Amino acid sequence: MITLNAEFQGIYMDEEGNVAFNDEYLEEVSPLQKPINTVIQEKSTSSLAKDMIIENFNGQNFKASTWIRLFVQEFIRVGITQNKYAETLRLFLTDSALNWYNVYMNKIV
Numbered sequence: 001m002i003t004l005n006a007e008f009q010g011i012y013m014d015e016e017g018n019v020a021f022n023d024e025y026l027e028e029v030s031p032l033q034k035p036i037n038t039v040i041q042e043k044s045t046s047s048l049a050k051d052m053i054i055e056n057f058n059g060q061n062f063k064a065s066t067w068i069r070l071f072v073q074e075f076i077r078v079g080i081t082q083n084k085y086a087e088t089l090r091l092f093l094t095d096s097a098l099n100w101y102n103v104y105m106n107k108i109v
Contacts, residue, residue, distance in 0.1 A: 058093075
């Protein structure tokens with residue numbers, strides 16, 4: 001609440017003590033509330049991967065470099081971060097490409 005001196009009371013108050021300016025009543029506004037901290041739940045990587053529109057790679061249906069370029073474009077489009085590429089890559093591999101991935105991942109683990 002703000003206390004007005006006599007000069008401002010003459011400007012912002014009518015004869016009955018209502019808050020007004022230029023013969024227009026002013027609405028009482030409650031103090032600004034601090035925003036409630038809300039946690040925005042991000043979609044899981046597997047949920048984002050479902051939004052990707054790309055054919056699975058089997059090692060023969062595309063040139064590997066072309067498929068990887070398309071794969072990265074889809075990652076960017078759906079908002080998957082780069083640190084999740086390897087984890088999600090396996091969801092889009094089949095046949096010999098999936099075999100290669102499994103062997104490779106076993107070597108680096």
